[in-house]
Amino acid sequence: MPDSVATTDLAYDVERVRADFPILSRTVHDRKGKPGKPLVYLDSAASAQKPRQVIQAISRFLEEDYANIHRGVHFLSQTATDQFEAGRAKVATFLNAPSERSIVFTRSATEAINLVAASYGRTFLSEGDEVILSVMEHHANIVPWQLLQAEKKIVLKVVPVDDDGVLDLDAYRDLLSERTKLVAITHCSNVLGTVTPARVIAALAHERGIPVLFDGSQAVVHGPVDVQDIDADFYVFTAHKLYGPTGLGVLYGKYDLLKTMPPYQGGGDMIESVSFAGTTFKAPPSRFEAGTPPITEVIALAAAIDYVESIGREAIAAHEHDLLQYATQQLSQVDGLRIIGTAPGKGPIVSFALDGVHPHDVGTIVDQYGVAVRVGRHCAEPLADRFEVGPTIRASFALYNTRAEVDALVASVLAVKEFFGA
Amino acid sequence: MMDDLRELYQEVILDHGKNPRNFRHPDDANREAKGENPMCGDRFMVYLKLKDGVIEDVAFQGRGCAISTASASMMTEVVQGKTAEQAKALFETFHDLCTKDDHEHCDHGPVDEEAMEKLMVMSGVRQFPVRVKCATLAWHALNAAIDGEDKVSSEDRD
Numbered sequence: 001m002p003d004s005v006a007t008t009d010l011a012y013d014v015e016r017v018r019a020d021f022p023i024l025s026r027t028v029h030d031r032k033g034k035p036g037k038p039l040v041y042l043d044s045a046a047s048a049q050k051p052r053q054v055i056q057a058i059s060r061f062l063e064e065d066y067a068n069i070h071r072g073v074h075f076l077s078q079t080a081t082d083q084f085e086a087g088r089a090k091v092a093t094f095l096n097a098p099s100e101r102s103i104v105f106t107r108s109a110t111e112a113i114n115l116v117a118a119s120y121g122r123t124f125l126s127e128g129d130e131v132i133l134s135v136m137e138h139h140a141n142i143v144p145w146q147l148l149q150a151e152k153k154i155v156l157k158v159v160p161v162d163d164d165g166v167l168d169l170d171a172y173r174d175l176l177s178e179r180t181k182l183v184a185i186t187h188c189s190n191v192l193g194t195v196t197p198a199r200v201i202a203a204l205a206h207e208r209g210i211p212v213l214f215d216g217s218q219a220v221v222h223g224p225v226d227v228q229d230i231d232a233d234f235y236v237f238t239a240h241k242l243y244g245p246t247g248l249g250v251l252y253g254k255y256d257l258l259k260t261m262p263p264y265q266g267g268g269d270m271i272e273s274v275s276f277a278g279t280t281f282k283a284p285p286s287r288f289e290a291g292t293p294p295i296t297e298v299i300a301l302a303a304a305i306d307y308v309e310s311i312g313r314e315a316i317a318a319h320e321h322d323l324l325q326y327a328t329q330q331l332s333q334v335d336g337l338r339i340i341g342t343a344p345g346k347g348p349i350v351s352f353a354l355d356g357v358h359p360h361d362v363g364t365i366v367d368q369y370g371v372a373v374r375v376g377r378h379c380a381e382p383l384a385d386r387f388e389v390g391p392t393i394r395a396s397f398a399l400y401n402t403r404a405e406v407d408a409l410v411a412s413v414l415a416v417k418e419f420f421g422a
Numbered sequence: 423m424m425d426d427l428r429e430l431y432q433e434v435i436l437d438h439g440k441n442p443r444n445f446r447h448p449d450d451a452n453r454e455a456k457g458e459n460p461m462c463g464d465r466f467m468v469y470l471k472l473k474d475g476v477i478e479d480v481a482f483q484g485r486g487c488a489i490s491t492a493s494a495s496m497m498t499e500v501v502q503g504k505t506a507e508q509a510k511a512l513f514e515t516f517h518d519l520c521t522k523d524d525h526e527h528c529d530h531g532p533v534d535e536e537a538m539e540k541l542m543v544m545s546g547v548r549q550f551p552v553r554v555k556c557a558t559l560a561w562h563a564l565n566a567a568i569d570g571e572d573k574v575s576s577e578d579r580d
Contacts, residue, residue, distance in 0.1 A: 358487035360462055364550060368427055376462045384463065390485065391462045
């Protein structure tokens with residue numbers, strides 16, 4: 001992601017973008033034949049809606065080209081294999097990975113992190129070795145390391161953030177030591193929106209020969225990511241937050257590293273030969289793709305990437321940045337509302353608390369106005385503890401959101417305050 | 423739209439949510455249990471003074487939304503002086519109230535009609551299934567305290 005982006009891009013035609021998303025034209029809470037409220041979808045950080053282009057790519061593949069891949073000698077199998085591998089190449093280009101051999105498909109970003117923990121971690125980490133995380137990690141980038149901790153007696157170190165939610169780079173520098181064997185840090189916080197300085201994080205670790213994993217699930221959605229430029233050793237993201245399908249995650253790994261790692265799961269297309277005397281395994285990425293992979297999903301992700309590229313990642317970033325600024329400004333004017341996470345250059349995510357009203361009550365009431373937000377701790381419980389806020393309300397913006405939808409959010413929050421006399 | 427909201431957030435609920443009754447830690451409590459909703463982080467401690475099978479005192483502390491706080495507060499009012507069995511029957515009946523249509527309610531044994539009448543204000547939660555866990559959180563904790571367990575999660579049932 002860029003460290004900063006230009007403000008409003010006047011050329012951005014959000015209405016044209018919205019027309020690509022069928023779900024955005026529906027109403028919610030329809031009653032007895034009466035239309036309800038227009039959907040204001042501000043929960044894209046949890047899962048983004050799908051454009052018609054992705055939906056059609058799924059239908060077309062299933063209707064015309066579907067077959068299992070890599071095994072069949074028949075026409076459809078070859079066609080499906082070609083499209084699947086073209087999808088891998090597209091993801092590689094999307095991340096500017098040096099080769100598609102560095103792209104491993106998993107079930108989710110969570111599984112991709114688990115793969116690294118289970119394969120790289122179990123092989124190369126031993127008792128007393130340290131893994132550095134940050135306090136703003138999603139549970140998916142905490143729990144796999146805790147499982148490894150229980151198994152290998154490794155030590156987890158946590159980089160703090162300041163009151164704005166900016167990663168404490170000095171503390172990070174101090175935590176790096178001879179015992180550090182891996183750094184695993186988010187590229188963009190799903191709660192605070194904080195974008196971490198990935199290039200600096202990687203460079204400081206690499207001075208000591210320590211590999212770095214970035215959780216990019218929120219980052220790839222909001223702007224260009226270049227894994228070679230930031231020099232990531234591992235980079236993970238999920239398809240469904242990038243306007244693609246559920247059930248598909250991506251692990252990028254430097255090929256020389258992937259080659260050193262043993263299989264994580266066994267079976268299916270990841271083998272070279274099997275006998276009861278023993279099994280030999282294929283090279284990466286096949287080595288890490290046991291069983292029939294998510295074929296349709298990879299083709300759908302390729303369509304999602306095409307879609308995002310057709311609009312332009314810089315243009316999307318500028319549009320979302322405008323929404324973030326507008327939302328921050330408008331919400332800041334609401335009495336008793338506190339925004340959690342005010343780092344400069346943050347992604348388009350606004351988490352906030354409202355004095356005297358519990359987020360669950362806020363979520364239920366704004367939903368009646370058609371406004372879909374996330375309430376809770378957003379799978380980042382240590383961060384909620386850090387800011388001593390417990391659950392919060394999170395509005396997350398995507399390429400299809402508008403300033404009018406920000407106004408709808410603010411109006412619904414004001415209605416909550418009136419309802420509760422807060 | 424607002425009708426449903428008014429049904430969920432009736433004045434009585436808003437009042438109990440803002441001014442919870444029995445929001446304290448009794449010195450002579452001999453049972454306690456923590457109720458936790460892992461989804462939102464809401465936590466309540468329910469304290470009981472249980473003597474010869476009778477709830478002589480019940481109170482709670484913790485934090486939660488308007489629905490869960492009001493439900494906890496009302497619970498402490500209606501189970502005071504009840505036997506453990508009566509309280510459990512009330513819990514099951516209340517649970518049905520929050521989750522089932524009127525005609526689907528099961529027979530959980532004799533319940534205090536006056537208590538159920540008070541609890542009827544929570545019935546609006548039926549229209550908001552995601553909030554059932556809020557409404558029943560403290561009740562789960564009460565149940566756990568009666569059973570001598572020290573904590574319970576609202577994910578365990580509902």
